Amino acid sequence: MKKLLLIFGMLYVTHCCLGQQDTTNANGTTGFLPLIYANRQLTYLTFYDGIGNLPNMVTEARFSGNYFLKKEKINWALELNLNITIRIRDKKSFPIPPPSYNPVLTYYRRIPSGEGSFLSKTFLDQVFWEVSVGHHSNGKAESFYIEDSLGNDTGQINYDNGNFSTNYLELAFSTFKRRNRGGQNNYYTNLRTAFRFYSSKMSAKELRDTYGFYRLFLTYNLFKIPLGEPGKSWSDFFSRSRLRFHSGWIFGDMRDAAADDIDKRLIAEVTYFYYPGWLSELGFFVQYYRGQDYYNIQFLRTAEVFRVGISSNPLDFDGFKRILK
Template identity: 35%
Template sequence: MGVVTPKIIIRMYQEESFPVRTPSYMPQLTLYYFLKKRANLQTLSLYGRIGHHSNGQEGGFYLKDGDINLKSGSFSTNYLELGFIKTNVSGRLNAYQFYKTSLEFHPKKLVDTPLHGMYSRLRWNNSLSIFRLSPEIMQNNSKRPAMSLKGETTWKFGDYENLNTFSPQRLNLSLTFYYHPNFLEDIGFFARYYHGSDYYNIYFDHQLDILRFGIMTEKLSF
């Protein structure tokens, strides 16, 4: 099975004029192949992905003073990703579990030259999601889990930014808690904590610690 994802991330700044700059354009083509499929949602899948990440700018990467040109500097990278997805239902926890692990590789020739030595081209990604299943959900496939928890990590390999092999700056991590109240059909609430390098294109050199609250829609049903 193949899936095309036209992903775009837009960040709004607290400014008086033109608060949205350099969106992240992140189209992806992903192919999935079932290696094992059993009853009770127990599956093992292999997937491969071709991805692109750019900001649609064509200016110089550096300013005259040597700082990165955050407003109009060009940022572009292409990558290949290969990984596994495992799903199962835990009777002991009464929960649906989703685990994904992958290696993400950015070929040197497909990465903007100024990023060489600054941007990790080999990354190990992991994701674990747990959806709490109530007896009502087990009996009615149209109902959605009331609560879910998702943890994600990325470890960045390679010689870049003169970081030590086990430097904490190589780790990106996030934790998301999602709650879907019974009185809402498709809308839920979430709280998310993120720590690591900035994921917004040319801002990758910045470090973030973010606690976010909001609303979201969850299409997964059982």
């Protein structure tokens, strides 16, 4: 009962915080800012630890507060995302290991898509590039490895308070397309590709041959899934749904991982979201994830988990206009 009260308490706080974003006006907003908003890191809560090899948890929660600056013509934007991920362990007093801090500053720039061109007719209405500067750490400053009584490294990672700190630069391109079904522009697709580089000079030295400093990502989103005959109950159900495919490959030196080691280097994620009308900006999700554990200093573990939870992000792109200005 205590665990359920804890989860629902966090859900209530999250819902209240998200609801405070509805007060702004958005006269003249185009599809550019809604696309950025749709692609932002999600605030989410999971129900327990799911099915897989993650440690027993009450919940994993990510809080991704977003702050935007933009130009009136809406062809560029600047976003600060304060990503904080916590895991509440399913133990007495529900301990929280050191959180995972991942603040990211991102500059977005819209690219003219060439209205009426083959590309715009085929798979894009909006296209933009983005560059991000990010930091990832656990907020600790002790030795990365546990030391023996003589002060020598034992080679065992200090998971409790060892310094795990790195900084990175990411360059990405995204496309967005409104697609026609039944004579109406009623579903949307998005494709994003990104390359990330971690600086060895701005990272804990122990990560240089352990973490994998080069990463390539590919993400595909389908908003308002077009299944079933329009106007029917199943069609209406899927029209409130979103499907996300995300994959990545880690390049560079990794401990005990060959260059073609799929188990260590591949990142794969499939997530299905459903947004019931009575939850406004919140939706339920089911997710399968496998790949490097992104939490704190746990990156040597390959996480594989199937889980459910609740997340942020409105589904209706036209509805973004009441949030963004």
